[in-house]
Amino acid sequence: MAQGEIAWNELATGDVEGVKGFYGDLLGWKAQAWPMPDGGTYWVWQHADADPDADPSQVGLAGAFQMEGPQFEGQPPHWAVYMTVDDCDAACEKVGALGGKVLQPPFDVPEVGRIAMVADPSGAAFGIMTPAVRG
Incomplete structure (x- = not known):
């Protein structure tokens, strides 16, 4: 990716399970679990027809994670955009x-x-x- 391109979109939420269905029904996305080194799970949304065996980092549209811990106190759920x-x-x-x-x-x-x-x-x-x- 070149400097200045949008690299990723990510949802931080207190209810990953609740929003997986919402975005699935609204946009046709499916969520694939991506285990994290710290033991948590990062969810990668893909098009419904994406290969379920494909590397999520290669076929993902956006990601989501469960906001847990004191660093998230007082933060509402939000989408974040990342630029390269x-x-x-x-x-x-x-x-x-x-x-x-x-x-x-x-x-x-x-x-x-x-x-x-x-x-x-x-x-x-x-x-x-x-x-x-x-x-």
């Missing part, structure tokens, strides 16, 4: 220089890439990511 950057750490430095704010410093997600949550000068939050190199 060439260097997540350098982009975070630039965010501040341009009047934005780093909300969550860069962190690595195995097999996905390096991600940070930031806000533009108006306060609108979004994610930036440098995708992992796949061989």
Whole structure:
């Protein structure tokens, strides 16, 4: 992906089970479980006719996770968009220089890439990511 492209959309919710059916019925999406290294489950939405054996990171339309833990207290369910950057750490430095704010410093997600949550000068939050190199 090139710098500035939308890389991923993700739903953070307190009711993954409830919304899986909603988006399935509304949009024809099906949710596939993707086990996480910490023992949790990340859900990847795909078109209903997607190959069930395909790698979710290759055929996914969007993702969802269950908001659990103190870091989510007071946060309503929300969709987040992630844009691609060439260097997540350098982009975070630039965010501040341009009047934005780093909300969550860069962190690595195995097999996905390096991600940070930031806000533009108006306060609108979004994610930036440098995708992992796949061989």
